[in-house]
Amino acid sequence: MKALAQNIRISPKKLAVVAEIIRGMNAEEALKFLKFAPKKGADILYKVVHSAVHNAQHNDNQNSADLYLNTLVITKGIVYKRGRPVSRGRMHPILKRTSNIRLELQVK
Numbered sequence: 001m002k003a004l005a006q007n008i009r010i011s012p013k014k015l016a017v018v019a020e021i022i023r024g025m026n027a028e029e030a031l032k033f034l035k036f037a038p039k040k041g042a043d044i045l046y047k048v049v050h051s052a053v054h055n056a057q058h059n060d061n062q063n064s065a066d067l068y069l070n071t072l073v074i075t076k077g078i079v080y081k082r083g084r085p086v087s088r089g090r091m092h093p094i095l096k097r098t099s100n101i102r103l104e105l106q107v108k
Contacts, residue, residue, distance in 0.1 A: 001105040003052035011097040027067040070106035
């Protein structure tokens with residue numbers, strides 16, 4: 001039971017803060033936590049965990065109470081490069097970082 005999200009518009013460092021908390025949790029507990037956590041990364045991870053739980057229920061006929069987060073990997077995605085104009089006709093770079101999320105659920 002897997003779920004994957006690629007090139008999500010949030011930096012991996014910000015996403016890793018929330019991912020560290022829910023790693024290894026029961027899937028239902030993780031969904032409850034993520035629903036009310038006051039971080040942008042929590043909303044994104046909620047969608048990924050929710051998708052993985054529904055994949056397990058629909059494809060493998062698993063009960064959501066028996067599932068836990070076995071693997072949760074946050075990696076860096078592509079970086080969008082933008083510029084900020086500064087004096088003397090120069091530009092300073094702005095890096096818009098993205099993240100990849102790979103989640104695997106396991107039956108306890």
